Amino acid sequence: MTRPGDGHESPHDRQxxxxxxxxxxxxxxGPGSAETDPAETGPAETGPAETxxxxxxxxxxxxxxxxxxxxxxxxxxxxxxVVQLLPPFPGVPVGRHxxxxxxxxxxxxxxxxxxxxxxxxxxxxRRGQPLPRSVLPRLLAATIGGVAxxxxxxxxxxxxx
Amino acid sequence: MxxxxxxxxxxxxxxxxxxxxxxxxxxxxxIGGAMLKVSPVAGCVVLVLSVPIWLVVHRPHTAVASSxxxxxxxxxTVVVVALAALAVAIFGxxxxxxxxxxxxx
Numbered sequence: 001m002t003r004p005g006d007g008h009e010s011p012h013d014r015q016x017x018x019x020x021x022x023x024x025x026x027x028x029x030g031p032g033s034a035e036t037d038p039a040e041t042g043p044a045e046t047g048p049a050e051t052x053x054x055x056x057x058x059x060x061x062x063x064x065x066x067x068x069x070x071x072x073x074x075x076x077x078x079x080x081x082v083v084q085l086l087p088p089f090p091g092v093p094v095g096r097h098x099x100x101x102x103x104x105x106x107x108x109x110x111x112x113x114x115x116x117x118x119x120x121x122x123x124x125x126r127r128g129q130p131l132p133r134s135v136l137p138r139l140l141a142a143t144i145g146g147v148a149x150x151x152x153x154x155x156x157x158x159x160x161x
Numbered sequence: 162m163x164x165x166x167x168x169x170x171x172x173x174x175x176x177x178x179x180x181x182x183x184x185x186x187x188x189x190x191x192i193g194g195a196m197l198k199v200s201p202v203a204g205c206v207v208l209v210l211s212v213p214i215w216l217v218v219h220r221p222h223t224a225v226a227s228s229x230x231x232x233x234x235x236x237x238t239v240v241v242v243a244l245a246a247l248a249v250a251i252f253g254x255x256x257x258x259x260x261x262x263x264x265x266x
Contacts, residue, residue: 059174062232066181069235070188076243077192083250084199097250104246111239115232 053125061121068114068136072107079103091161095154099147106143110136179218185235186215192242200253203245210238 082100089095113136120132189211197204217231 056174058228059178062228063178063181065232066178066185066235069239070185072239073185073188073192073242076239076246077195080196080199080246080250084253101247101250104243104250107246108240108243111236111243115236118232 050123050126051128053122057125058122061118061125064121065114065118068117069111071140072110072114075103075107075110079105079107089154089158092154092158095158099151099154102143102147102150106140106147110140113139182214182218186211186218189214189238189242196246196249200245200249203249206245207242210241214238 079100079102082103083096086096117134117136124131190208193204193207193209193211195204196207214235217234
């Protein structure tokens with residue numbers, strides 16, 4: 001499972017460690033508890049039977065979500081920093097906004113997409129299905145690539161004026 | 162926080178998850194502190210929002226103890242922070258804000 005910054009192995013990588021142990025869904029109300037929430041399982045559908053997954057998978061899923069949330073927060077901070085803290089680009093008055101505002105918007109989009117991703121992953125875990133492919137890494141890479149290109153253009157424009 | 166009588170294989174992941182929540186709360190507080198310099202009101206809002214996220218881990222028996230609700234709280238808070246940052250960037254009182262720049266044209 002993609003987990004920027006955390007460096008934890010994916011639940012599937014660890015599957016071999018826990019053969020034969022179903023994992024407690026009890027064990028306190030801390031972050032470790034794998035409580036069933038309708039928002040995580042989605043609307044009732046006639047599909048594969050859902051069982052409570054190993055709590056370690058739920059915890060790994062939750063950590064992945066939190067890592068994406070911190071990435072989103074970092075993007076918002078970076079966007080705000082570009083807009084408010086960088087000196088203006090000579091000759092390109094809106095240059096900082098062209099670079100910073102997409103980062104802030106990407107932060108909001110990633111926060112919502114991470115929640116949707118986590119919900120889908122949790123549903124797949126409950127059904128014993130393979131984890132769905134996440135669009136988040138591609139979205140992040142594409143947007144950061146785009147913003148970097150725009151930033152390079154703004155810097156070149158301001159240098160030539 | 163993970164309880165003392167948890168099955169040993171789950172205590173470690175639960176601790177890691179607890180630390181991840183703490184890092185997230187610290188990240189919120191950090192961006193709130195940074196925003197204080199730019200916009201005191203928005204910074205205060207973000208700082209205050211970091212408190213429930215920290216409480217989620219350290220007071221597990223609060224009303225937000227349900228996993229789904231905790232995660233929605235984080236998502237909603239990041240979106241609120243992003244909207245506040247967007248508002249500061251576009252409508253801020255600084256002469257360099259986008260609104261002022263566009264009005265000046």
